[in-house]
Structures are given as structure tokens and as C-alpha cells.
Amino acid sequence: MKNIKKKFGSVTALRGVDLEVGENEIVGLLGDNGAGKSTLIKILSGVMPPTEGEIYIRGEKINPREYSVNQARELGIETVYQEKALGEKQPIWRNIFIGRHITNRFGFIDVDRVKQESQKIMREIMGLTGEGASPESRVSTLSGGERQGIAIGRAMYFDADLVILDEPTMALSLKEVDKVLKFIQKIKDNGKSCVYISHNITNVYPVSDRFVALDRGEKVGEYFKEECSLEELNEALIMATERKTG
Numbered sequence: 001m002k003n004i005k006k007k008f009g010s011v012t013a014l015r016g017v018d019l020e021v022g023e024n025e026i027v028g029l030l031g032d033n034g035a036g037k038s039t040l041i042k043i044l045s046g047v048m049p050p051t052e053g054e055i056y057i058r059g060e061k062i063n064p065r066e067y068s069v070n071q072a073r074e075l076g077i078e079t080v081y082q083e084k085a086l087g088e089k090q091p092i093w094r095n096i097f098i099g100r101h102i103t104n105r106f107g108f109i110d111v112d113r114v115k116q117e118s119q120k121i122m123r124e125i126m127g128l129t130g131e132g133a134s135p136e137s138r139v140s141t142l143s144g145g146e147r148q149g150i151a152i153g154r155a156m157y158f159d160a161d162l163v164i165l166d167e168p169t170m171a172l173s174l175k176e177v178d179k180v181l182k183f184i185q186k187i188k189d190n191g192k193s194c195v196y197i198s199h200n201i202t203n204v205y206p207v208s209d210r211f212v213a214l215d216r217g218e219k220v221g222e223y224f225k226e227e228c229s230l231e232e233l234n235e236a237l238i239m240a241t242e243r244k245t246g
């Protein structure tokens with residue numbers, strides 16, 4: 001992403017941000033509330049166009065007029081959103097296979113197979129065992145961690161090249177956080193890439209290769225894990241934000 005700017009009316013959410021994600025690289029995207037993290041990744045995943053700036057995927061320039069969530073998925077980018085990751089009122093199986101239905105020989109959606117595959121994703125990939133975690137359940141009945149789990153399971157099932165995780169605002173339990181971290185490690189081991197947004201740098205640190213810090217719509221820092229300890233990263237982030245304020 002090159003020189004990305006985004007305005008919402010009079011609010012400027014992004015003021016010319018560059019973000020690069022390499023092959024088999026895990027990037028931790030950091031910054032305070034309102035820094036522009038979700039806006040940046042929504043632009044990357046085709047939810048909204050930038051006001052200005054360019055996006056390249058595997059070196060190919062994207063046409064913002066044609067770019068969409070579906071096109072991003074076709075290009076191997078799967079995103080787990082912070083809010084409203086899934087259609088609230090729909091059953092889980094519809095959410096998992098949205099835009100990617102398995103069809104039978106008549107070209108209709110093969111509902112039975114889609115449900116079976118959904119069950120597999122939920123039980124085998126994500127290990128969801130809760131009472132409500134059946135493909136028939138409505139998304140609105142799931143816990144925060146279960147929702148995150150389903151969105152992640154979907155990304156794994158479709159074998160995305162780049163998985164973007166925007167940590168939910170609601171707190172995840174320790175067990176759920178652990179699952180997310182294990183999943184990111186799996187992305188790394190499988191040779192894929194990830195952008196992981198989190199407020200908790202203690203969580204992001206061990207699984208990331210590089211960190212990008214945003215502050216009020218600008219990139220204020222970029223750090224490689226091999227160059228800094230967790231404490232040094234923490235210090236650097238505080239200094240980067242203070243320098244801008246001061």
C-alpha cells in the first residue's frame with residue numbers, strides 16, 4: 001500500500017500511509033484507538049476504497065474501482081474483522097461459505113455438503129465444542145471467541161496467502177487468545193503471511209517478524225523483532241507517539 005489517504009467527510013483517518021507485507025511475513029500493526037488501523041486494513045481487504053493512494057498485490061496494481069472483498073478473497077486475502085465479522089442473523093454455515101458456495105451437479109448450492117464442511121471447520125480446525133457451535137446456529141448466539149474462531153477457520157480452510165486479523169474490541173479469554181496466537185504461528189509455518197492488529201504488544205511480539213506503528217493516521221515507526229526486545233519496542237512506541245505530540 002502506497003501513500004494511502006482516507007477521509008470520512010471532515011475526518012482524516014489516514015494521512016499517507018505506506019504498508020508492505022512480505023512473503024511469509026507476520027506484521028504486527030500497532031497503535032492507539034482511532035489511529036487508523038482498521039481503516040487501513042479495510043482498504044487492503046476491499047471493504048472501502050482509499051481517497052488517494054495505490055495498492056499492489058504480488059506486484060500487480062489494483063484498480064480501486066474494481067476492487068472488492070470478493071476480489072481480495074480471490075487474490076488470497078482473508079480478513080477477520082474487529083466488528084461484525086459475520087452476518088448476525090444468518091446461520092453459521094452461510095457465513096463460512098459466503099461468496100464461495102459448493103454447488104451440486106445442477107448448479108445449486110449443495111446445502112448438505114456446505115453444512116458438513118462447516119461442521120468440519122468448526123470442530124476439527126477450530127476445535128469449537130460449545131453447545132451453540134453448530135452450523136445451524138445463528139451467529140448472534142456465538143461468543144466473541146467463537147466468532148473469531150469461525151472467521152479464522154474460514155481463512156484456514158480456504159488456505160489464504162494473507163490473513164488479516166483485526167483483534168475484536170471485546171476481550172477474548174486467555175484460551176481464545178492462545179488459540180489465535182497458535183493460529184498465527186501456523187500461518188507462519190505454512191509459508192503464508194499475516195497482518196495482526198492488537199492492542200496488546202505482549203501478545204503480538206512473539207508471533208511477529210516486524211511491527212508497524214500508526215498514530216493519528218500516520219505511520220510513526222517500523223521495527224524488526226530481531227532488532228528490539230519487547231521492552232525496547234514498548235519504549236520506542238511511547239517515544240514515537242510523544243515525539244509527534246511534543
Ligand SMILES: Nc1ncnc2c1ncn2[C@@H]1O[C@H](COP(=O)(O)OP(=O)(O)OP(=O)(O)O)[C@@H](O)[C@H]1O
Nearest residue numbers: 008011012013031032033034035036037038039040
Ligand atoms: N466509517 C467511518 N466514518 C467516519 N469516521 C470514521 C469511520 N471509520 C473510522 N472513522 C474514524 O477514523 C479514525 C480511525 O478509525 P479506525 O477505526 O481506523 O481506528 P483503529 O486504529 O482501528 O482504532 P481501534 O484500535 O479503536 O480499533 C477514527 O477517528 C474514526 O472515528
Ligand SMILES: [Mg+2]
Nearest residue numbers: 037038039082
Ligand atoms: Mg480498529
